[in-house]
Structure formats: structure tokens, C-alpha cells
Amino acid sequence: MPRVRVAAAQINTVVGDLEGNARRIADAYDAAVAAECDLVVFPELTVTGYPPEDLLLRPAFVAQAAEEVAKLAARTGDCVAVIGFPEPGRELANAAAVCAHGRVYGTYRKQLLPNYAVFDEQRYFAPRTAPSELFVVGGVRVGVSICEDAWSPTGPLLEQAAGGAELLVNLNASPYYAHRLREREAMLATRAADAGTPIVYTNLVGGQDELVFDGASLVFGADGRLLARARQFDDDLLVVDLDVRTGPADRSDGRPARRGESLPEIDVSAGRVPPAPVVARVEPALPFCAEVYRALVVGTRDYVRKNGFTDVCIGLSGGIDSSLVAAIAADALGPEHVVGVLMPSRYSSDHSITDAEALARNLGIRTHTVPIEPAHAAFDSMLAPVFAGTEAGLAEENVQARIRGNVMMSISNKFGWMVLTTGNKSEMATGYATLYGDMAGGYAVIKDVPKTLVYDLCHDLNARAGRAVVPVAVLEKPPSAELRPGQLDQDSLPPYEVLDPIIEDYVENDLSVAEIVAKGADAALVARVARMIDRNEYKRRQAPPGVRVSTKAFGKDRRLPITNRWPG
């Protein structure tokens, strides 16, 4: 049984940063060489970052990416590097280059191109149609595949195994959502056992706009057992020694090699002394709330930093949403890079100030206080002639939120701090937020977190901290926008424990109103919620991006027309 040492190089690339990504790849390669690896596997589209979207339509971008791969290949030695890149040609391919000894031995082109949910790969790539070639690395036949290829139970991986592969390596850019790791592990365990072949699964790590890649690269044995797991959400080099069971070259008919083909042979250990064995690491998987929280932290950190910002500002209302966002930001960037802005109005309660100040103290962040009464009074007087004879209502409420939005953006423009918005998924769904008001900002940290989960995350945060980081008063008071005297969320919305499951069924599960009612919900209420969700599509279309943590987030995951008369 030959032994190969394989590394999953879980790195945090930046979309479009071809030179930077090449440096990150070279550094990880050097680390793999230092760890005496025979083979190191990088994430999908390593050189470009994922997803590069319409950058792939720019010929200069694709040419430069291929150039970077050639330069990386030129610096490889005995250790084989498998690097993801867009391969130019008559049609573009989502490809992996197998590099060693200063050259590219060959490439693999992805066969199954996802074009659902957040994925648009058929917009850019043509699928491989020819059979996949194997690579012989140190005498072991290796099948290379990319992400979606692994998800078909009869697809490329099983074909490669039948064709004689003794080791499967799979390059991924698999975005996070809650419980996704469990799904990946179940799939890979089955696939490895079915193929009778170990699988090395490298995932990308880090945030890119709406997406967070959670790393947690995996290695499964030929028997379907988990052998190794890399860290979640962090860079890692996961090294394993695999004792590979060798068999007939082509298991489909027992013949010694692929018909008429000779496979690229890569000698990786000429004259080398076998290294001392490594012990495979299985990093622990985070519990649910801690995992979601960490995804929010990483998504926020990378969006802010990768876009060239160092500091953020957040409007603190004393409510639970802005408290959670401030806590996430402080964890993501350091409290010294977070500024809370308190903007009390004539309708603000006393506790809105004291609670916000307590939170800021707990987090160790600075605050500014900008009372909005002068502008509020000015708008009242400016609009009085136009509004003469009308009843006060939504317009008078929203004007306050938009004054606050203006204050936040003025501070942002003045000091170069990114505004983080604080709306949760329940609000984004129902439109219970003011466009250009509290929705104004660069990143909407918790836009995919339903209100009920906001509470859970805060309780869990306090439990993990062993103290009330989010003040108890914030957790206990009833939610209010405080845009008119005595206003409560529950005046306009059903209780969140009722609302959130309806939103989940309507948005994430694509159930119809009738189907949700059939599950036991109130018919009039479901129809009203569905109408709110559909009618507020125009607002969501103008919302900043935020971290996706569910199976269907508002954003590129869910593409509904604004003009839409379907009643649900």
C-alpha cells in the first residue's frame, strides 16, 4: 500500500486579486513542501477568487489568470499542486491545473456546473464532455474534480473510481449556510465508501460580498470514515498521510489501463527518505449559534477589509439588532475600529440611550451622540406647506429614519468609516424598515438572520462571554422602532415566533400561501405576510449586501421580479 501525504490548502482569496492570490497560493505551497507533502489541493478557482462573476467575461482577466497559473507551475517542484483557474479555450472552463516539476502536467475541467441558488456557472463556463483523465502521482492514480462534481452519486467521482482512481481530490468553493457542513460530510462519507477511495475535499475560506466560505476542509477514508477536518472559517493547511489501496487500473472491466491512453506520471519522491507519519487532525465543529455568529463575523470582517476599510460606524438604538451588529463588528474588527452613533429623537425613550451606552461600554467601543431634533423640526417646517391638511402617518415616521440615515452617511463620508446596517431578516422580509433610513449603509450584517435567531444569538453570546455583553434590559424589552409615541413592532407585525416560520416557508421553502395555511397557520395572516414580502421586493433590491447564513437569503439567491402580481 503506497502512502501519499496530501494537504488541503484552505486559503482566503480575494476576488480579482490575481497577483495577491498567486502569492497566497505560493505561500501555502511552500508550507506544504515544508510539511513534506506529495500533493497539495487548493480551492476552486483559486487564482481568481470565487465567484469572479462577470470578470470572467473580460478576456484580459482570463488571460492574466492563466498567466498566473503558468508562473505558479514554474515554481513547483516534487510536490504536486492542484490549482483552480478559469481555463481559456474555444469555450471557458472551470478548471484545475495539476502542476509539478516546473510545469503543468494537465488540467481537469469541471463537468457539473451549478446554475441554481447563488450559482451562475453556466453563464460563464462550458462543461467537460470528454472522459476525465487521471494523474499518476508517486504511483497512485489520482482523480481530480471540482465542487458540484462530487454531489452527483453516479457522476465524475464514481466514474473516476471505476476508471481506476485510487485517490480522489475535490476543489471547492462551497458557501456557508447553517448545517451545510453536516450535509457535506454525509455526502462525502457516502461518496468515499461508494467509490472505495479516499477523498480529499478542500474548501475555500473567507467572505466575498454576500457569501462566506467556511473552510472545514475534509478528508474521508475509503471506508467512508472521517479522517480529518480543518478549522472552520480560518486559513488552514490540513495534512494527512493516506495509505492508498491499489487495484486494477480500470475497475469497470478489470483491464490494466485506460484504453489506448497513457496517463501523466508524476514522480514525487525520487530518492526521498519517507517522512515520519503525521497524525490527522479533526478540528471540532462549532455548535449552531456559535457557528452562525462566526459566519457573521468573518463575512463582516472580510467585506470591510477587502474593500479597503478599517473602521465602521453603527447607529445604536438601544435595541437588540444594533446591539448584535455592534458585537459582531467588535469581534470582526476590534472594538477600537467600531464607532456607535446614538441619534435620539423627541420620541426616544430614556432607556434607548442608557441601554446603548451600556452596550458600548461592554464592547469597549467609542460613541458619538447626535440628537436629531434640529433636523426633525426643520423638516416639519419645510414640509408643512406641502403636507397641509394631511394626517400624520408613515411619511412623518420615515422622515426621522432618513435623517438618521443622513447623519450616518455624513459621518461615513467624513471619516471613511463604513456604515453597518442593523435590519434583520424578519424586517427585510416584511419591509419593516425605512429605505434610505435605517437601511442606508455598506453592509447589512444580519439581513439573513430572523428576529427569533437574533435573540438566540445574543443569549448565546452572553453565555459564551459569561457576562451580559448585550444588556439584559435590551434582551427583555419589547422591540420598537420609536418613530412615534408608544410604538411597538407588534402593532404592525405578528409576533416574531409566528412570523418567522411563515417567512421561512414562503421564502426559503417556496411554499404557496395555501400550502402554509394547510400546515396550520392562519389564512388571513399568511396572505398578509406573503403580500408584505412580495410588495417589499423593491426595498430589498436597494438594500446593501449582507452575510448569507440560510439556505435562501435575500440577494442573488432569490431573484424575484419587482413587478409581480402573483399573490403567492
Next chain:
Amino acid sequence: MPRVRVAAAQINTVVGDLEGNARRIADAYDAAVAAECDLVVFPELTVTGYPPEDLLLRPAFVAQAAEEVAKLAARTGDCVAVIGFPEPGRELANAAAVCAHGRVYGTYRKQLLPNYAVFDEQRYFAPRTAPSELFVVGGVRVGVSICEDAWSPTGPLLEQAAGGAELLVNLNASPYYAHRLREREAMLATRAADAGTPIVYTNLVGGQDELVFDGASLVFGADGRLLARARQFDDDLLVVDLDVRTGPADRSDGRPARRGESLPEIDVSAGRVPPAPVVARVEPALPFCAEVYRALVVGTRDYVRKNGFTDVCIGLSGGIDSSLVAAIAADALGPEHVVGVLMPSRYSSDHSITDAEALARNLGIRTHTVPIEPAHAAFDSMLAPVFAGTEAGLAEENVQARIRGNVMMSISNKFGWMVLTTGNKSEMATGYATLYGDMAGGYAVIKDVPKTLVYDLCHDLNARAGRAVVPVAVLEKPPSAELRPGQLDQDSLPPYEVLDPIIEDYVENDLSVAEIVAKGADAALVARVARMIDRNEYKRRQAPPGVRVSTKAFGKDRRLPITNRWPG
């Protein structure tokens, strides 16, 4: 030579309005029957409207659409109706139902599914893979196909012709961009001549979010000559009599019929007296500026009305952009449904008021004037403690634009008028606009119109009106945002005659900075413009939709990451 009377039923559907669309189809069908047609061809996905986007992921929606087709089929008689709909099944198809005599004789499933530009059809549909069946209508073998199918020179249409089709009908939802009609006509002339078969091409008409469908349904003869053209941008029923040349059933091998198949035979003229011939209409095609203007009018009208609004408000600055938008809105909705809002500041010139008032008089629209000084002074005082010791700059400019945004939205919220924004493509590209300020609103009418074309459209508008609807002063003064004393656009941007071609090359043509420089542009300038375009992606992502009139509009047409370090 049998004669068939065919109608292209060019109707304005509403996405999601299944019952309403069914009514529109039934009305057009009845009109085709009254015109004694043998066959009436509807646009692509007639029943759902186009594009239904992720409504197609809702099983209840798809089921209801199929139901509506069954009901429509039940009311058909001798006249054959070809109706577009999403066909449920193991995999969803973009299909057309061939209906007559109270039933569905069969369906055609689209083979070529566009997944580029604004199209995402591979997200929803599986392509037809089996050979396409023909339908025999009154003794004539008819090939049905859908949109993209026609664009392949060797694809479904040629296969149908080789398989014995004597008449080709093609259902479309082909969105407008400038010169698109010319491209369609050139393609169809070639296709008809190559196939040796007449082609009836029905296009959708009307606006849907970013897209405008321009109608202009077409009929080409077997010799490739244009026989008929329907109206651009309006509902129409285009009726032609076609004398169909009959030949061997299967031209590929001269055999009398498809191997082993009997085609659905639909008798359309049992015992009927042949009607008197109709003269085919060739509606004139609009000249360039008038055509673009009409697209803007229709896109605006349908976005406003289909979303349930009747009236709009527009901030009038006395500049050319807001003047053009107001003129478009008045044409789209009637001047009585358009309100101009003047919001002078301490930096406004006298002519900004007088020019805006002159424009409003010329258009016959109402105005409100809301000076923003009270709020401006209030923000100055509110922000003074936070801004102490800083130089006045961008923050102090943007605060004014955001006060205006708040005024517009307050008026919108109060009276239920949709705010139309006035930014042009040159501004959207370079970010020369204030997010939540002048970018705040429901629809961005001219966001795909470069500034140089804004001038052309205004000159053309005045020429067509025979008077200066847009005041001469507006056309002649240098553009200015008036956010500080003496400010001019050209302080921050290159001259628009220089800027616009760079934007076109970088955005629409996907050229690199190096390639644009190679065409003769200044290297530093091109790099600066590319950087401005890329860095302002975050603003565009929060912009309202607007009418697409170019080959690549900001919106679903162009999907670039916000986090993006590619330097162009």
C-alpha cells in the same frame, strides 16, 4: 399552394398575473378569430409574463400557469393558438402549447436556453433533447420554436425545415436595445431564406422592471423578404396571408413523412369560405432617438402602472437630466400625473429655479417648491461637534443631496407618488451621484442613457415637438450639481464626449484598460475612469432599476462583484 392566414398576437403581459394574462390572450385570440385567422402565435411564456424569474421555482405558480393554458385551450375553436407557458414535468420546460378545437394538440419545448446577458433560463428550464415534432395546420406542416432557437444558423429552425416544415412560427420575449430590431431582421431574413420557409416571429411588448419589449413582430417570406412588421412598443395583431410552398415531407432525405411518426393534424378550415385576402402591413421603424425615447416612455409607464402607481414626482434641478426625465414621465403618464419638486439651496443658482419652472410650464406639470435651507442649517449644527476641526468636503456636499432625497421620499410616502430618479449612465458609471440622495427613488428612468445621448434625446425631442420643450438655457448651460459655490461636473469628470466612449468600451464591450488605451485614449484617464467604475459598484447595487436601452445596462445584465481588486 395552400394559403394560411396567420396572426402574430403582440400583447403586453404582466409577470405573475396569470388570470390577467389569460384574459389578454383570450381577447387577442377572439380578435384573431374575427380576422378569420387559421393560426395565431403569442409571445414566449405568454401566460406567466417574461421573465418570471424565481416565481418558476414555486410549484404552485407553475401548476396554476398550466391550468390557465388548459382553460384557454378549452375555449379554442378552428383557429389554432400557440401559447407560451412553463410546462411542468420531471424537469420544467420553456414550452409552447398548440391549442385548437378545445384541446392541446401538443407542445414544443425550447431547445436553446439563453443564460447570458439578462437571461437566466438554465436556472429554471431543461432543454428539449428529442427531435421537434411538426404540427399539420390546414394541411401545412408548421414548425414551432421559441426565441433563442431561431438564433442558431444550424439549429431548430433549419432542422424543422429539413424535416418538412413549410411554415415556421417563433414565440419571443426579445428585450429592446438600440438597433436590436435591425439585428433581428437581418437574422430572420437569413434564416427564412436558408430554410426556404416563411417565418412568423411574434414578440412581446411592454415593460418589465429593467426590460422593455419592443414588439415589432415580423413576418418574412420563404425568399427572405420582409412581408410584415407590427408596431413598435404597442399592442398589435399582425395578420398576414401566406401562400405556402409545399414540398416533400422530409427534405433531408426526400421521404414522405417522419420515420414512423404521424403528425398531429389540425383541420382549421372545414367547410369554410376562403376569406378575402388581407394586405400585409409593414409598420415604419422609428428613427434612433425617437426609438430610444419611446423605449424610455414605455418602460417608465409600465413600471409605474404595473406596480399600482398612477402618479410620480421628480426633483427638478433645472438641469438637463431631470428635464428629460420629466418630459418622459409626462409622455408616459400624462402631465397631470407628474409633479415636479424644486428644492433650492444656498448654493442654487437663480437659473436653476427659473429653468425648472420654464420646463414645468412647457410640460404642463404641477410643481412644489421646498427650499432646503432649514434642514441644511440644522445638519450643519447637529454635525458640528462631530466634524469639529475637519475641512468641508464631500460629506458637506452629500448631506444636501440626502436632504433632498428625504424631501422626495417624504412626499412620496405622503401622497403615494413614485419618485423617479434622474441620474444618467455616465453618472451611474462613475459614481457621480449621491447614494440615498439624488439616487433615492423607485425608478431610474435614464440610468442606461449616457450624458451625450441625454443631449441628443433632448434636441430630438424639441425638434419633434417643433418647440423648445426643454428650454434652450437648459441645453446650453454647463452641467453642475450645485452642491458648492461654482461647482461644475467638469471639475470632477472628464468632458462627457471623452468619458462616454471610455465607459462604452469598459462596460459594454468588456475591454481592458490596456485595450482602450491602445485605441488612442489617455492611459491615466482610462485607468482613472475604470477605477471609478469599479469602485462605485456598491452604489449601483443599491440603485433603483431603470430602462435598459444599451447592449449592457447596469443591473442584471452586468454582474460584477463589489469586492473586486481587478484593476481593469
